[in-house]
Amino acid sequence: RRLRGESTALTLESVRKFLTREEDSIVFSLIERAKYPRNAPAYDPSYLGSPAKFHGLSLVELFVRETEAVQAKAGRYENPVEIPFFPRHMTSTLAPPYDFPNELHAAAAAVNVSGTIWREYLDGWLPQITSQGDDGNYAPTAAADLVCLQALSRRIHYGRYVAEAKYRDAPQDYNTAIRAQDRDALMKLLTFEGQEDAVKRRVEEKAKVFGQDVTLGKRADGGGNATDYKVDPVVVYRLYGDWVIPMTKMVQVEYLLRRLD
Ligand SMILES: O=C(O)C(=O)C[C@]1(C(=O)O)C=C[C@@H](O)C=C1
Numbered sequence: 001r002r003l004r005g006e007s008t009a010l011t012l013e014s015v016r017k018f019l020t021r022e023e024d025s026i027v028f029s030l031i032e033r034a035k036y037p038r039n040a041p042a043y044d045p046s047y048l049g050s051p052a053k054f055h056g057l058s059l060v061e062l063f064v065r066e067t068e069a070v071q072a073k074a075g076r077y078e079n080p081v082e083i084p085f086f087p088r089h090m091t092s093t094l095a096p097p098y099d100f101p102n103e104l105h106a107a108a109a110a111v112n113v114s115g116t117i118w119r120e121y122l123d124g125w126l127p128q129i130t131s132q133g134d135d136g137n138y139a140p141t142a143a144a145d146l147v148c149l150q151a152l153s154r155r156i157h158y159g160r161y162v163a164e165a166k167y168r169d170a171p172q173d174y175n176t177a178i179r180a181q182d183r184d185a186l187m188k189l190l191t192f193e194g195q196e197d198a199v200k201r202r203v204e205e206k207a208k209v210f211g212q213d214v215t216l217g218k219r220a221d222g223g224g225n226a227t228d229y230k231v232d233p234v235v236v237y238r239l240y241g242d243w244v245i246p247m248t249k250m251v252q253v254e255y256l257l258r259r260l261d
Pocket residue numbers: 016019162190191192193195196199244245246248249
């Protein structure tokens with residue numbers, strides 16, 4: 001077992017390996033959410049009625065808030081890789097401590113894009129991964145959303161670790177831009193276009209492989225049009241290209257700007 005504070009091998013290779021594994025979690029979670037239609041009432045604060053009782057929360061907000069409180073008790077947020085959506089409603093953990101490695105600069109605590117993730121996932125991406133309709137399965141729908149949101153948040157906030165690995169690799173390159181608080185220069189330094197392209201093409205492929213119907217006697221991945229897959233691979237490609245990767249880069253920049261504080 002590691003001692004607290006002992007440094008671990010945070011390298012570009014190790015952080016990319018983490019991001020690659022997170023792709024599986026994200027694609028699977030989207031497939032699970034796409035099992036249900038849009039189910040709009042789950043997102044409508046008026047559905048639960050009685051605003052005094054639920055503070056005008058939607059079913060999804062209530063579900064995530066309460067589930068996070070249970071997971072906090074079980075120690076989920078003791079690991080700095082995990083960030084809750086409703087931190088003000090956290091109770092402290094009942095689980096005995098585990099010495100999670102603390103690899104980030106203290107300024108990492110100031111980097112948090114949970115609100116943006118929440119809004120843009122629900123308003124922008126959810127309508128693209130679900131079909132129109134309402135089947136009444138609001139609780140399983142909320143449970144599926146929570147898993148999507150957690151996986152997306154973990155991946156995007158992992159930008160803090162990616163940035164730390166890059167900084168440790170070449171502190172002198174970053175220091176000039178950090179001292180100048182130059183966002184554009186930092187963005188340039190941390191961008192690898194070839195890598196982004198590979199990530200986008202790989203998640204599209206994962207959506208095809210994980211989201212196909214498996215039929216005995218037929219070769220897997222016969223291919224076909226988007227409707228043959230449980231979640232549209234082209235949407236997953238765009239989700240990454242237009243959102244997940246840019247958000248991860250934004251997290252990296254925000255972290256690096258504070259890296260010398
Ligand atoms: O792999 C990296 O170097 C990252 O910084 C991660 C990531 C991504 O989000 O996938 C972001 C920026 C880079 O341009 C390439 C990929």
